[in-house]
Amino acid sequence: MESTTLRAFKYRLYPTKAQITSLDTTLALCQRLYNGMLEERRGAYKKAGKSLTAYNQMKSLPEVKAALPEYTGVNAQVLQDVAKRLDKSFKGFFRRVKAGQKAGYPRFRSRDRYDSFTYPQPSQNSVSGDGKHVYLPKIGNVRIKLHRPFCGKLKTLAVKREGPEWYAVLTCEVPRAEPLPETGSRVGIDVGTTWFYVTSDGEFCENHRLFQASSKKLRVAQRSLARKPNKRSNRRKKTKERAAKLYRKTARQRRQLHHEEAKKLISSHDLICHEDLNVKGMAQGNLGKQIHDVAWGQFFQILAAKAEEAGRRVIAVDPRFTSQRCCICGHTERGNRASQANFRCLSCGHTENADVNAAKNILSKGQAFVAQRISTETACHEKPRLSGLG
Incomplete structure (x- = not known):
C-alpha cells in the first residue's frame, strides 16, 4: 500500500469585480477552446481517419495564441489542461465502448456546462502566509476563506464556479492516515425511504427528506421562472439563480449528513455490509x-472512501431475498413480510421489525463472504462487490 494519498480541500473565493471579469473570461475562453479541440478531433477522424492526441493539440496552442490574441491572457498550463481534459473524456468513451456499456460520445459544452479550469502545476506558495489570499497566474491574488487548514504537497489548483460563487479546490498529496483501532464490531445496514438506514443492531437513522422540506420554496421559485419566458431577461436570470441556489443548499445539506452518518458507522464498526443496489434503475420507478x-x-x-482511509471494510452484497428471509431459520417466502414494517416468519413464527431482519440477513451474507474469502480466497455465490479495503 502506498504511503501517501491525494486529498482535496475546497475553499470559497471572494474576488473583486475586476477579478470576476477575468475569471469569467478565462472560463469562457477555456470553454471555446474545449469545443474547438473537440471539433478538430471529429473533423480529423471523419476526413482523414486520424485520431488526434492531447499532445498533438497542445503543440498547436502557440498557433491558437497567434491567431486569437485574447488567449495570451490565459495561463499556458491552463490551456494545456483543457486538451488533457478532452483527452480524458475520449479515453472514458473508448473504455465504455470496450466494456459494452452506454458509450456517451464527448459533447460540446455550453457556457452553463463548463464551470472550472485547472492549474496542473501550481506553486507551493500559491496560498499566502496569512492564509487570506491565493495567487492565480494571469488573474492575481484573490481573497480566500480558509475555514480549515490544508496540508501536504500542493499538486493541482482548480477554480470552480457555482452559480455566482467561486471556489478554489486544492488537491494535496498527504501521508496516508493510520488505520483506526479495531472495535470487534460488525454491522449490516438496510437503506430505505422511510428510514435512511436501519442497522442489524436495531439502530434507526432518520430520513430527513431534505428535498421534500424545501419543495414549497422550490415550487414557488420554479413557477415564478415559468412565468418569465424571455431568456434574455435579467429578471428571469435572477429567478433562475434563486431556484438554483435552493438546489445547491439542499445538495450541500444532504452531502453533509452523508459524511456525518458515514463517519459514525466507520468509527464504530470494523465491517459494514450493505446491499448492492441498482440505484439508477430503482429511481425510474414510482419512488x-x-x-x-x-x-x-x-x-x-x-462510506467506501472513509472506510479505505480508516482501514475498515465495506462490502456490498446481493440484495435478493434479504427482506423475505428469516434471519433465525432461513425460511424464505414473500408472505413472511406481513407489512412494510413487520416481519413474521411463517415457518418458525419469529417476529421482528422488517428492516432489522433484513439488516441481519445482509450482515450474514457479508460475514459468509469474508469467511469464505479467508478460507478459500474465492468469491461466494452472490459475488459481492467490495468497497473500501478488500
Whole structure:
C-alpha cells in the first residue's frame, strides 16, 4: 500500500469585480477552446481517419495564441489542461465502448456546462502566509476563506464556479492516515425511504427528506421562472439563480449528513455490509423522487472512501431475498413480510421489525463472504462487490 494519498480541500473565493471579469473570461475562453479541440478531433477522424492526441493539440496552442490574441491572457498550463481534459473524456468513451456499456460520445459544452479550469502545476506558495489570499497566474491574488487548514504537497489548483460563487479546490498529496483501532464490531445496514438506514443492531437513522422540506420554496421559485419566458431577461436570470441556489443548499445539506452518518458507522464498526443496489434503475420507478432525495449512491461512495482511509471494510452484497428471509431459520417466502414494517416468519413464527431482519440477513451474507474469502480466497455465490479495503 502506498504511503501517501491525494486529498482535496475546497475553499470559497471572494474576488473583486475586476477579478470576476477575468475569471469569467478565462472560463469562457477555456470553454471555446474545449469545443474547438473537440471539433478538430471529429473533423480529423471523419476526413482523414486520424485520431488526434492531447499532445498533438497542445503543440498547436502557440498557433491558437497567434491567431486569437485574447488567449495570451490565459495561463499556458491552463490551456494545456483543457486538451488533457478532452483527452480524458475520449479515453472514458473508448473504455465504455470496450466494456459494452452506454458509450456517451464527448459533447460540446455550453457556457452553463463548463464551470472550472485547472492549474496542473501550481506553486507551493500559491496560498499566502496569512492564509487570506491565493495567487492565480494571469488573474492575481484573490481573497480566500480558509475555514480549515490544508496540508501536504500542493499538486493541482482548480477554480470552480457555482452559480455566482467561486471556489478554489486544492488537491494535496498527504501521508496516508493510520488505520483506526479495531472495535470487534460488525454491522449490516438496510437503506430505505422511510428510514435512511436501519442497522442489524436495531439502530434507526432518520430520513430527513431534505428535498421534500424545501419543495414549497422550490415550487414557488420554479413557477415564478415559468412565468418569465424571455431568456434574455435579467429578471428571469435572477429567478433562475434563486431556484438554483435552493438546489445547491439542499445538495450541500444532504452531502453533509452523508459524511456525518458515514463517519459514525466507520468509527464504530470494523465491517459494514450493505446491499448492492441498482440505484439508477430503482429511481425510474414510482419512488424515484424519494430515492433521489435520499441519494443512496452518494452515501455508499462516501462510506467506501472513509472506510479505505480508516482501514475498515465495506462490502456490498446481493440484495435478493434479504427482506423475505428469516434471519433465525432461513425460511424464505414473500408472505413472511406481513407489512412494510413487520416481519413474521411463517415457518418458525419469529417476529421482528422488517428492516432489522433484513439488516441481519445482509450482515450474514457479508460475514459468509469474508469467511469464505479467508478460507478459500474465492468469491461466494452472490459475488459481492467490495468497497473500501478488500
